[in-house]
Amino acid sequence: MASSEALHKGSGPDAIRVDRVVHRYGRGGETVTAVGPVDLSVPAGQFLVLFGASGCGKSTLLRLIAGFERPTHGSVRVSGAEPRPGTAAGVVFQSPRLFPWRSVRGNVDLALRYAGVARDERAARRAALLARVGLEGTERRRTWEISGGQRQRVAIARALAAERPLLLLDEPFAALDALTRERLQEDVRRVAAQTGRTTVFVTHSAEEAVFLGSRIVVLTKGPGTVALDLPIGLPRGDVDGEELRESREFAELRAEVAHAVKSAAA
Template identity: 85%
Template sequence: MYSSEIGEATEAVDVSRAGSVRLDDVTHRYGRGGEVFTAVGPVDLTVRAGEFLVLVGASGCGKSTLLRLIAGFERPTHGSVRVSGTEPRPGEAAGVVFQTPRLFPWRTVGGNIDLALRYAAIERARRPERRAELLARVGLEGTEKRRVWEISGGQQQRVAIARALAAEKPLLLLDEPFAALDALTRERLQEDVRRVTDRTGRTTVFVTHSADEAVFLGSRIVVLSRSPGTVALDLPIGLPRGDVDAEELRGSPEFTELRAQVSHAVKSAAAA
């Protein structure tokens, strides 16, 4: 039987460690003049190095906005964001996986990975070995010569994950990467991501609106309130990680209890 630990995360965190994230009094607004819309805030949040944090909440609560702020794609209207102790810059702070794979269709699977390796300044001589390692990590051995349109949507998303891992950055950000996939493919990729991030030890921030997905993936879950998004619940997840039986984990009473708790929190936060 699995056991869970439920409560507030209060221990001190070294925010200078590679992959750690710190948001201090962050508020972000869009628009100007009389058309200003507050998307999130105020938010205070710390993500420990090596942690798998899941941001969950109803549509429009600001989950993706927070992810873009952490990635450095946008700067907060108020407050500060720090990744590994410094202000994040686009393309430098983290590997990012979006809702759609965003692969280059004129390149092969291997060509998409090679491009990411080139931008990551990996030596040309090392690229074939590194490419093979990345594809094996996401279960796509032997596909490097196939065209993007020759593989399934789930496989394309695996390529996108491999590409995000290519730069060897300590932080990985994923914005609802499985939302458009069928249920079976989605569960398989959840297992892949859980396994890969556990083995690499990368800090991961994952955005979803699914309580089930959040509990399965996260070592910690943050539920956001309705817009403007604020932290409604900060929940450490004590379910076992590493090489575990996914079906047994999903069927455990502890998993069911946590899923119900998160689902209730999401609905309450959206209605508040």
């Protein structure tokens, strides 16, 4: 297993810095602290998984990194700047949030247009994106004509349309069946390796966390603070997903992470 220092240091400057962040909801005497204080430094190219029980603040932390919200205290920096919604990262939510009146092609082309891709370049870019997520031949189909897993693949392709260095995913597979979820986990793992994008993935599944992450941060129950910061030294290249899941090291890491989240939620 790679050392924590090697994994956390990475090969370049930090893609994300979270410094003494606290975030509260509400006003006056009705405030609820959702997160903090939290400190995180995420090097470029790392696949970070935020893991914890429901209500620990992991989705709140993701929204702060995306720039959808600003911290009550502390600071968040993406590539050295304060994140702005729509420009800091590609984001995939639990629900695909596609436009139902548009085809698969239309949904991806709209993302390419907002990303500033020239009209005469969109067809080639769209084809490459759909091939990357395994959706060749679906361009003309409407969103209600494809499965839930395929709709989520369209959402991932759309998030990749703008070539931003950061990809954020908030429990994107939680509503899918087990087989589809495993297939999409393998797709996301492969896409992250191919693109080299810094990725932050929110989940409440220990198995998903270990399979996807090169690093796992477990949060305590709300307000969420860092209970465990664990490097994952499993192979990151072209590996057989089923074989990896059946390995002894995978089982040991899954048990360690599951135990950590139970302790953090106690």
